[in-house]
Amino acid sequence: IVLTQHPLSLPVTPGEPASVSCRSSQSLLNAYDGHTYVDWYLQRPGQSPQLLIYTLSYRASGVPDRFSGSGSGTDFTLTISRVEAEDVGVYYCLQRIEFPYTFGQGTRLDIK
Amino acid sequence: QVQLVQSGSELKKPGASVKVSCKASGYTFTSYAMNWVRQAPGQGLEWMGWINSDTGNPTYAQAFTGRFVFSVDTSVSTAYLQIFSLKAEDTAVYYCARDTYYDSNGRSDFWGQGTLVTVSS
Numbered sequence: 206i207v208l209t210q211h212p213l214s215l216p217v218t219p220g221e222p223a224s225v226s227c228r229s230s231q232s233l234l235n236a237y238d239g240h241t242y243v244d245w246y247l248q249r250p251g252q253s254p255q256l257l258i259y260t261l262s263y264r265a266s267g268v269p270d271r272f273s274g275s276g277s278g279t280d281f282t283l284t285i286s287r288v289e290a291e292d293v294g295v296y297y298c299l300q301r302i303e304f305p306y307t308f309g310q311g312t313r314l315d316i317k
Numbered sequence: 318q319v320q321l322v323q324s325g326s327e328l329k330k331p332g333a334s335v336k337v338s339c340k341a342s343g344y345t346f347t348s349y350a351m352n353w354v355r356q357a358p359g360q361g362l363e364w365m366g367w368i369n370s371d372t373g374n375p376t377y378a379q380a381f382t383g384r385f386v387f388s389v390d391t392s393v394s395t396a397y398l399q400i401f402s403l404k405a406e407d408t409a410v411y412y413c414a415r416d417t418y419y420d421s422n423g424r425s426d427f428w429g430q431g432t433l434v435t436v437s438s
Binding site: 242244246248253254255256259260265266295297299301304305306307308309310311 | 366
C-alpha cells in the first residue's frame with residue numbers, strides 16, 4: 206500500500222491552522238471491525254518519531270488537543286488548529302491495515 | 318516510566334555484520350511486541366518488521382528478509398537487530414519501537430533514541 210502525502214513542505218505562521226493530507230492506494234477501512242488503520246507521527250528535528258494520532262482520529266497520550274485526525278477510506282487529514290513553535294518537524298502518516306506497514310514520504314512543517 | 322535505550326553508533330566495513338541492542342525498562346517486556354524502523358540519511362521512515370517479545374517469533378517486511386535478523390533475550394529485557402553482509406545502502410538510523418499489543422498491530426507508542434549504523438570502507 207502506497208501512501209502519498211501533500212504538501213511535502215508546509216510553512217506556517219504561529220497561531221494559524223495547518224493541515225497535512227495523506228492519500229492511500231487502497232482503503233484503510235477494516236470492514237470487520239469498522240476501524241480505519243491510519244496513524245500520524247511527528248519527528249521533531251534530531252529526535253525519534255512520536256505517535257500523535259492512531260486509528261484515524263484517536264489522540265495518543267499527552268498529545269495536545271490542537272491536533273486532530275480525520276478522513277475516510279483512502280483520504281486522510283492531520284489538522285493542527287493553531288500551530289506552535291514546538292510543532293516544527295516532519296509529519297508522517299502510517300497505514301497498518303496490511304503488512305508490510307508503510308509510511309508516507311513525510312511533510313516538513315516550518316515556522317514562517 | 319517506559320524507556321527503550323539503544324546501543325551506540327557503529328561504523329562497519331562492507332561485508333561485516335552488526336548487532337544493535339534495544340534495552341527496555343518500565344514495563345513487562347514480554348507483554349508487548351517490538352517493531353523495527355529504518356531511516357536512511359535525510360530520508361523518511363521505513364517499516365522493517367517486528368518480533369513477538371515473548372515467543373521470539375519475528376516477521377519481516379519483504380525488503381528485509383535474508384540479511385536482517387530480529388531476536389530477543391527476555392532475561393535482560395532486550396531486543397536485538399542483526400544485519401549481516403553489510404552494504405553501503407544499509408547506512409541508516411535504526412529505531413526500535415514498542416508496539417501496543419502482544420502481537421504487532423503496528424502502533425508504536427514508545428521509541429528508542431535510534432542507532433546510527435554507517436557502512437563505509
